[in-house]
Amino acid sequence: MRAVTLKDIARETGFHVSTVSRALDPRARSALTDEVVQKVAAAAERMGYRPNRLAAGLRTKRTRTVGLVIPDITNALFPPIVRGVESVLEPLDYVSIIVNTDSSRDRERSQIGVLLERGVDGIIHAAVERDDPFIGDLERQKVPFVTVNRALDHSAAPAVVNDDAGGIREMMKLLVEQGHREIAHIAGPQRLSTGVERLAAFRAAAEAFGISVPEYYIQRSDLLVETEGRRCAEALLSLNRPPTAILAANDRLALGAFEAIADLGLDCPGDVSVTGFNDNEFLRLIPPGLTTVRVDKLGAGRRAAEVLIGLIDHPETAPDPRTVLPVELVRRGSVAPPRTGALEAQKRPGVA
Amino acid sequence: MRAVTLKDIARETGFHVSTVSRALDPRARSALTDEVVQKVAAAAERMGYRPNRLAAGLRTKRTRTVGLVIPDITNALFPPIVRGVESVLEPLDYVSIIVNTDSSRDRERSQIGVLLERGVDGIIHAAVERDDPFIGDLERQKVPFVTVNRALDHSAAPAVVNDDAGGIREMMKLLVEQGHREIAHIAGPQRLSTGVERLAAFRAAAEAFGISVPEYYIQRSDLLVETEGRRCAEALLSLNRPPTAILAANDRLALGAFEAIADLGLDCPGDVSVTGFNDNEFLRLIPPGLTTVRVDKLGAGRRAAEVLIGLIDHPETAPDPRTVLPVELVRRGSVAPPRTGALEAQKRPGVA
DNA sequence: CGGCGTGAAGTTTGCGCTAACGTCACACGG
DNA sequence: CCGTGTGACGTTAGCGCAAACTTCACGCCG
Numbered sequence: 102m103r104a105v106t107l108k109d110i111a112r113e114t115g116f117h118v119s120t121v122s123r124a125l126d127p128r129a130r131s132a133l134t135d136e137v138v139q140k141v142a143a144a145a146e147r148m149g150y151r152p153n154r155l156a157a158g159l160r161t162k163r164t165r166t167v168g169l170v171i172p173d174i175t176n177a178l179f180p181p182i183v184r185g186v187e188s189v190l191e192p193l194d195y196v197s198i199i200v201n202t203d204s205s206r207d208r209e210r211s212q213i214g215v216l217l218e219r220g221v222d223g224i225i226h227a228a229v230e231r232d233d234p235f236i237g238d239l240e241r242q243k244v245p246f247v248t249v250n251r252a253l254d255h256s257a258a259p260a261v262v263n264d265d266a267g268g269i270r271e272m273m274k275l276l277v278e279q280g281h282r283e284i285a286h287i288a289g290p291q292r293l294s295t296g297v298e299r300l301a302a303f304r305a306a307a308e309a310f311g312i313s314v315p316e317y318y319i320q321r322s323d324l325l326v327e328t329e330g331r332r333c334a335e336a337l338l339s340l341n342r343p344p345t346a347i348l349a350a351n352d353r354l355a356l357g358a359f360e361a362i363a364d365l366g367l368d369c370p371g372d373v374s375v376t377g378f379n380d381n382e383f384l385r386l387i388p389p390g391l392t393t394v395r396v397d398k399l400g401a402g403r404r405a406a407e408v409l410i411g412l413i414d415h416p417e418t419a420p421d422p423r424t425v426l427p428v429e430l431v432r433r434g435s436v437a438p439p440r441t442g443a444l445e446a447q448k449r450p451g452v453a
Numbered sequence: 454m455r456a457v458t459l460k461d462i463a464r465e466t467g468f469h470v471s472t473v474s475r476a477l478d479p480r481a482r483s484a485l486t487d488e489v490v491q492k493v494a495a496a497a498e499r500m501g502y503r504p505n506r507l508a509a510g511l512r513t514k515r516t517r518t519v520g521l522v523i524p525d526i527t528n529a530l531f532p533p534i535v536r537g538v539e540s541v542l543e544p545l546d547y548v549s550i551i552v553n554t555d556s557s558r559d560r561e562r563s564q565i566g567v568l569l570e571r572g573v574d575g576i577i578h579a580a581v582e583r584d585d586p587f588i589g590d591l592e593r594q595k596v597p598f599v600t601v602n603r604a605l606d607h608s609a610a611p612a613v614v615n616d617d618a619g620g621i622r623e624m625m626k627l628l629v630e631q632g633h634r635e636i637a638h639i640a641g642p643q644r645l646s647t648g649v650e651r652l653a654a655f656r657a658a659a660e661a662f663g664i665s666v667p668e669y670y671i672q673r674s675d676l677l678v679e680t681e682g683r684r685c686a687e688a689l690l691s692l693n694r695p696p697t698a699i700l701a702a703n704d705r706l707a708l709g710a711f712e713a714i715a716d717l718g719l720d721c722p723g724d725v726s727v728t729g730f731n732d733n734e735f736l737r738l739i740p741p742g743l744t745t746v747r748v749d750k751l752g753a754g755r756r757a758a759e760v761l762i763g764l765i766d767h768p769e770t771a772p773d774p775r776t777v778l779p780v781e782l783v784r785r786g787s788v789a790p791p792r793t794g795a796l797e798a799q800k801r802p803g804v805a
Numbered sequence: 806c807g808g809c810g811t812g813a814a815g816t817t818t819g820c821g822c823t824a825a826c827g828t829c830a831c832a833c834g835g
Numbered sequence: 836c837c838g839t840g841t842g843a844c845g846t847t848a849g850c851g852c853a854a855a856c857t858t859c860a861c862g863c864c865g
Binding site: 486 | 820
């Protein structure tokens with residue numbers, strides 16, 4: 102069952118292949134008489150013609166394919182971003198090829214390689230590290246690309262990010278208003294822009310609110326996973342003077358903190374308040390309900406795709422180097438006023 | 454910055470393009486002297502050669518691309534299936550193009566169309582309905598394809614499914630052992646194979662355990678979403694003789710039942726036990742912990758990819774028409790023995 | 806010692822498509 | 836009445852690659 106080609110339609114209709122090609126191309130159609138266009142369209146329809154994008158791509162050097170580099174599609178943060186991207190790409194007749202890096206540089210390199218072999222017209226990168234070493238290659242090869250959610254340190258590459266600083270500030274404000282003064286931070290990995298941004302914002306906000314944060318109130322996680330959140334929270338809660346609130350750099354770290362709190366026989370928010378970042382799905386169903394910062398995942402994906410398309414269609418015009426998406430505080434049960442002194446009193450006998 | 458082609462390497466090394474092509478092709482390499490292979494490989498490396506898969510695909514009619522049709526990547530069931538698929542595809546140098554149907558037939562048709570235009574070597578379909586009308590076309594065009602998770606009604610197409618019947622039976626056994634006799638079912642949409650399979654299994658298991666199930670204990674959902682689960686559960690709990698256990702056809706329906714139970718001021722598992730199917734992530738964190746049937750999502754994706762590759766590489770040999778993956782009961786807090794008579798006593802005064 | 810198999814390379818072709826270019830007829834203005 | 840523009844279509848080339856086919860030299864065997 103060979104596929105129907107332009108040549109077949111040409112034979113059938115008696116026109117030349119290139120006439121058929123034009124008749125089927127909305128942009129070139131105007132150069133032809135209506136009669137020809139009608140006949141060709143009818144024949145194409147009747148014969149079940151389906152354009153071969155590969156051949157067209159080979160000729161035009163445009164595949165209408167974009168690469169989407171993410172750490173792991175299994176991570177609830179990314180599917181909505183993907184849908185956002187596709188919501189703008191699909192109407193434009195693009196498809197995306199998604200690759201997972203599993204946060205491994207080796208995998209990132211090879212996966213970007215497969216995207217390039219496939220001739221993607223551009224890349225949306227949701228897994229960059231601040232000093233990503235493979236990005237230079239892309240820039241040198243003039244492959245249009247955008248980063249989402251995260252940004253590069255020294256690069257003019259357009260980035261679509263969330264208002265990390267604003268979100269952290271809001272959160273700090275809430276905690277302070279609730280009466281907290283001993284506020285700790287579980288920072289994200291410092292090789293990610295979100296990790297350093299949120300940590301810096303944490304420090305800045307603390308200072309703005311007149312809260313002093315000792316260094317040991319800042320725990321750096323190595324990965325954005327629950328186990329790391331748990332480890333960091335355990336360290337914080339084992340301090341002689343444990344914090345009354347833990348502001349985590351993301352939801353998964355916060356979920357890990359929940360576990361640590363439960364393990365130590367403590368209560369959230371009774372003994373410790375906890376906050377997150379991102380507002381992943383299902384969070385509202387998990388007690389006591391994580392107070393967090395909602396980021397617009399769909400919007401981020403959408404915007405990234407728009408920027409990328411701009412880059413592809415108008416390579417000369419400089420794009421917005423940076424889009425900062427607004428965030429929104431979501432209050433749930435994990436924040437309450439501190440129970441003054443209660444935590445220390447309770448802990449002293451138990452812990453060495 | 455034009456990409457390096459075989460021709461460039463040929464000019465550089467003095468060999469002919471086809472010699473270069475062979476030197477770079479592991480299968481054809483053996484026909485060349487080591488010296489040539491070495492030189493070509495070195496030049497390719499040095500010049501940063503990257504094969505153009507489009508051109509190769511145009512020539513060979515093999516794109517090493519598969520299409521992955523899913524309802525919605527945002528649905529937690531699918532990312533692990535996707536990873537499973539890619540875990541076998543990636544080492545074979547394939548990529549996948551994922552399309553979301555949003556359970557719409559129009560979208561499904563057009564999305565399958567874009568996959569075909571892209572010349573995918575095969576399709577893994579995780580969104581089929583029992584009488585899917587577009588599948589006939591695929592079979593006629595001899596496009597290799599497999600269904601995952603769901604199956605077609607009248608088709609020889611290979612399917613990778615879970616042991617729905619076994620899972621339901623196990624679940625029924627558990628409920629009966631716990632002392633339940635009034636067991637209701639929130640069935641999945643009957644246009645999906647899982648919907649009818651699980652309903653049939655529910656009836657069969659009930660009979661096997663000597664449980665009689667009145668028709669009004671079976672509520673059919675229209676979509677596999679929480680709101681539908683809630684609607685169905687409300688209907689069941691508003692009966693004069695409400696069930697003591699609700700066996701839902703999937704986790705999301707069960708989560709909806711949780712909501713309905715809470716809304717009615719009832720307690721799970723105190724007043725009603727609830728069970729699900731699939732074992733989506735994060736379920737363990739949602740109280741009281743859904744007792745459910747764990748399906749091997751990664752394994753399903755993996756198996757589907759293996760079957761598809763078999764179909765692609767050996768079109769003549771008939772594949773296993775059906776792979777049934779084992780499932781596992783996961784006990785959590787949502788099932789407890791019925792509080793005999795308590796529910797009725799409590800409800801009578803309140804509900805008409 | 807001649808023919809022939811074989812190994813190692815080169816030549817050619819064409820996958821399906823698009824874009825640059827060519828042709829031809831007709832209309833229109835000076 | 837002829838040149839020239841223009842509209843409508845045909846011709847050609849080539850994107851990058853792989854596979855079929857060709858060439859050529861060498862060695863071996865009868």
